Amino acid sequence: MSEAPMAAVSPRHAPRFAQWRLATGATITTGVIAVALLSLVWMPQNPIRIRILQKLQPPLTDGLFGTDHLGRDVLSMVMAGSFNSLSISLLSVLLGMSVGTALGILCAARRGAIDTVIMRVCDAIFALPPLISAIMIAALLGGGVLTAVIAIATFMVPVFARIGRSTAQQIWARDYVLAARMAGRGRFAISFAHVLPNIASQIIVQAAIQLALAMLTEAGLSFLGLGVAPPNPSWGRMLADSQTYLGTAPYLALVPGLAIAITVLGLNLLGDGLRDYLDPRQRL
Amino acid sequence: MLRLDSLSVDIAARDGRDVRVVDGISFELGESETLGVVGESGSGKTMLALAIIGLLPAIARPSGRILLDEENLLAASEPRMCEVRGARIGMIFQEPMTALNPAQRVGVQIAEGLILHRGLGRAAAREESIRLLDRVRIADARRRIDAFPHELSGGQRQRVGIAIALALDPRLLIADEPTTALDVTVQKEILDILDELVTDMKMSLIFISHDIGVIARIADRMLVMWNGRSMEQGGTADVLRAPQSSYTQSLLAAMPRRSRGGLAAGIETRAPQ
Amino acid sequence: MTSAPLLEVRHVTRDYALSGAGPFARKTFRAVDDVSFTLEPGSVLGIVGESGSGKSTLARIVMALDAPTSGEVLFEGDALQTLAPAALRRRRRDFQMVFQDPYGSLDPRQSIGRIVAEPLHLAGTLSRRDRAARVAEALESVGLKASDSARYPHEFSGGQRQRIAIARALITEPKLLVADEAVSALDLSIQSQILKLLMALKDRHGLTILFISHNLGVIEEIADRVGVMHAGRLIELGPAAEVLHRPQQKYTRELLDAEPTLDIIGRKQRRR
Numbered sequence A: 001m002s003e004a005p006m007a008a009v010s011p012r013h014a015p016r017f018a019q020w021r022l023a024t025g026a027t028i029t030t031g032v033i034a035v036a037l038l039s040l041v042w043m044p045q046n047p048i049r050i051r052i053l054q055k056l057q058p059p060l061t062d063g064l065f066g067t068d069h070l071g072r073d074v075l076s077m078v079m080a081g082s083f084n085s086l087s088i089s090l091l092s093v094l095l096g097m098s099v100g101t102a103l104g105i106l107c108a109a110r111r112g113a114i115d116t117v118i119m120r121v122c123d124a125i126f127a128l129p130p131l132i133s134a135i136m137i138a139a140l141l142g143g144g145v146l147t148a149v150i151a152i153a154t155f156m157v158p159v160f161a162r163i164g165r166s167t168a169q170q171i172w173a174r175d176y177v178l179a180a181r182m183a184g185r186g187r188f189a190i191s192f193a194h195v196l197p198n199i200a201s202q203i204i205v206q207a208a209i210q211l212a213l214a215m216l217t218e219a220g221l222s223f224l225g226l227g228v229a230p231p232n233p234s235w236g237r238m239l240a241d242s243q244t245y246l247g248t249a250p251y252l253a254l255v256p257g258l259a260i261a262i263t264v265l266g267l268n269l270l271g272d273g274l275r276d277y278l279d280p281r282q283r284l
Numbered sequence B: 001m002l003r004l005d006s007l008s009v010d011i012a013a014r015d016g017r018d019v020r021v022v023d024g025i026s027f028e029l030g031e032s033e034t035l036g037v038v039g040e041s042g043s044g045k046t047m048l049a050l051a052i053i054g055l056l057p058a059i060a061r062p063s064g065r066i067l068l069d070e071e072n073l074l075a076a077s078e079p080r081m082c083e084v085r086g087a088r089i090g091m092i093f094q095e096p097m098t099a100l101n102p103a104q105r106v107g108v109q110i111a112e113g114l115i116l117h118r119g120l121g122r123a124a125a126r127e128e129s130i131r132l133l134d135r136v137r138i139a140d141a142r143r144r145i146d147a148f149p150h151e152l153s154g155g156q157r158q159r160v161g162i163a164i165a166l167a168l169d170p171r172l173l174i175a176d177e178p179t180t181a182l183d184v185t186v187q188k189e190i191l192d193i194l195d196e197l198v199t200d201m202k203m204s205l206i207f208i209s210h211d212i213g214v215i216a217r218i219a220d221r222m223l224v225m226w227n228g229r230s231m232e233q234g235g236t237a238d239v240l241r242a243p244q245s246s247y248t249q250s251l252l253a254a255m256p257r258r259s260r261g262g263l264a265a266g267i268e269t270r271a272p273q
Numbered sequence C: 001m002t003s004a005p006l007l008e009v010r011h012v013t014r015d016y017a018l019s020g021a022g023p024f025a026r027k028t029f030r031a032v033d034d035v036s037f038t039l040e041p042g043s044v045l046g047i048v049g050e051s052g053s054g055k056s057t058l059a060r061i062v063m064a065l066d067a068p069t070s071g072e073v074l075f076e077g078d079a080l081q082t083l084a085p086a087a088l089r090r091r092r093r094d095f096q097m098v099f100q101d102p103y104g105s106l107d108p109r110q111s112i113g114r115i116v117a118e119p120l121h122l123a124g125t126l127s128r129r130d131r132a133a134r135v136a137e138a139l140e141s142v143g144l145k146a147s148d149s150a151r152y153p154h155e156f157s158g159g160q161r162q163r164i165a166i167a168r169a170l171i172t173e174p175k176l177l178v179a180d181e182a183v184s185a186l187d188l189s190i191q192s193q194i195l196k197l198l199m200a201l202k203d204r205h206g207l208t209i210l211f212i213s214h215n216l217g218v219i220e221e222i223a224d225r226v227g228v229m230h231a232g233r234l235i236e237l238g239p240a241a242e243v244l245h246r247p248q249q250k251y252t253r254e255l256l257d258a259e260p261t262l263d264i265i266g267r268k269q270r271r272r
Helices: A014-041 A074-110 A112-127 A130-141 A145-172 A175-182 A187-223 A235-245 A251-278 B045-053 B078-087 B106-118 B122-135 B154-166 B184-200 B212-218 B236-241 B246-254 C055-062 C085-094 C112-123 C128-141 C146-150 C158-170 C188-205 C216-222 C240-245 C250-258
Strands: B002-012 B018-029 B034-038 B060-068 B089-092 B172-176 B204-209 B221-226 B229-235 C007-017 C028-039 C044-049 C070-075 C095-098 C176-180 C208-213 C225-230 C233-239
Touching: A014 A074, A014 A251, A074 A112, A074 A145, A074 A187, A074 A235, A074 A251, A112 A145, A130 A145, A130 A187, A145 A187, A175 A187, A175 C095, A175 C112, A187 A235, A187 A251, A235 A251, B002 B045, B018 B045, B018 B060, B018 B221, B018 B229, B034 B045, B034 B212, B045 B060, B045 B089, B045 B172, B045 B204, B078 B089, B078 B106, B089 B154, B106 B122, B106 B154, B122 B154, B154 B184, B172 B184, B184 B204, B184 B212, B184 C250, B204 B212, B212 B236, B221 B236, B221 B246, B229 B236, B229 B246, B246 C188, C007 C055, C028 C055, C028 C070, C044 C055, C044 C216, C055 C176, C055 C208, C085 C095, C085 C112, C095 C158, C112 C128, C112 C146, C112 C158, C128 C146, C128 C158, C158 C188, C176 C188, C188 C216, C208 C216, C216 C240, C225 C240, C225 C250, C233 C240, C233 C250
Parallel strands: B034 B204, B034 B221, B089 B172, B172 B204, C028 C233, C044 C208, C044 C225, C095 C176, C176 C208
Antiparallel strands: B002 B018, B002 B060, B221 B229, C007 C028, C007 C070, C225 C233
């Protein structure tokens, strides 16, 4: 009966900060995606073309970011690498999200033994540090894009299962689900028609946040040689290769390192910004 | 003691236009008096309460004057308002859990204000807290003082909320729908407690509710609000027995017969023009 | 017109297991304790109770959304607890419920048309056109417009949402409507409108209503018979005039005294 609940003291700066965060995150992420897509149709040079005679040229003398120890154009490698890193990250998040959310929704709908078993398995996966488990899996299955995706997706599943389950449980407690049960609808129909649409925004926010983590993990995997197979460029491997030349050609480490850092920052800002934007309490 | 002079509150909406949620409210309230504010949802009654205690959200802009003992609260600085809040004006809410910290024992929460504002030592504050719990009729106060909020019933939590508001002996207590979430038998006790406090502690009370029956029970004077405006004000008995405004008449007509009691009704329910 | 009751509740008890209780504490909580009553077709039974009285639990058991620990609920002679799932589903067409919270009872992501049409799953397969026609009819019967079916819940006020909830509940033309605090969250003027609407619909469709509320004034407006629940038990049951004016039980008297009416104006300390 009282008016819509409002914060008695509203955070004066919060709305503007949240908008700034979301805008910046979105801009950076869009920028990276644009570069990645562009790399499919145009790059200044062929990134895998070796030109020994032009090796280790500093930036701006031969290409915007110079050349590496094999004479490959760093800018082109960064562009191609962006596509590889982004697509692996995106695929693994999509895979983890689909499987994880489905499991979470199943747990909330069935409860009982299924719920307990699935959650305990997720706890087990959670207990392992993500990077290490990804490395283990990738090492077991051999390197390459597919195993990298599976490895990363594996530790995404518990995250989405947990959040899918808790948000789904909240929806199951709502009166409109009770009304649907009175309308004789079964658990599957309710999960599909009522639960999924109402948890979608929270799942998407989580996906944006996990994307950042996936990128970082992918960089780690390729740094160790377990990700994208050579000669296809990837940021992680560029970092690994740059180690020998750290003293003489620091730009070889800086460029991919900054690329990873900026992209992950953008994804984090996007995820946080989205979460605040979609949180009903922040809307005044 | 309290005088409102044409108080208005404007809220800046997202599209830039202002929405006036409180529109030119004026009234006077003396010591040991209760004012009941009646209105439906959206009438602006909660905004009115927040304006008086200085807790309006950042997007709300008040205008007019709120004079507490001749001091204009709207012109006061934030540090001054911090002094006023608690010590001169207390507030209790519909949902007592908004005022209670679920992780702290209730005694600690009552004592907090005493220690911070009145400089009491821990032992003295604890004794005073027990006395306050007795005042709000919590049985076995000496033991209950160490309870956590979730260990208490809804009615007991609301009483703790009142105790916290009373701790600093405020001149004015604002109660925003304090009994709406409570059972009717518990509500009766809370109203009795508030009634006693107003008389014994020479406190003034502004009681906000949508329930006319409750207002009739607790208020000496009443203010009927609709859409931010004052539709009618006056002594409770006068307003209820001989309502001048058609809106008040329609509110009375909408009440169930039992709640209306012996008062005349029979006017069609319609929104005011 | 049969003389058999529409609904028969026989010695229904509902216990909940308490988790985390110590070895010597009680293991179960009895939410509903041996409740029995009947409901004649075309009548309105008001159930009054405070929080924790078990009235909402009782409502769910009557709606077969929850199973009693013991006892049975007979709807037109069928014991709902023992029906096979498919048969129960068919029966659901005949009883529906309206909830307290107009903001939680409608799925914010679905259009009004879809929300109101949901129970039609129980009515067998209907063509799109038939479904739309039934939805339009239902919306109009509660005072809304057929075109509202394309809009979304957030576009409507509390009172309008409750009308939508009523339209949804009545679309399969049920025989029994359970209203669980259906007007408690509404403004006074809207409350009386919704009550009048319910009475009109009852007369038009020959509905039987089980109306649950904590507000005695509202119950008196609408109920033929009144039952009082306290701590899970149905302590008093009888014609409205009897229970509300000549109560037998002490608790009922306390309840009646506690509810504020305009007969008493002013603070006790200063009463004129």
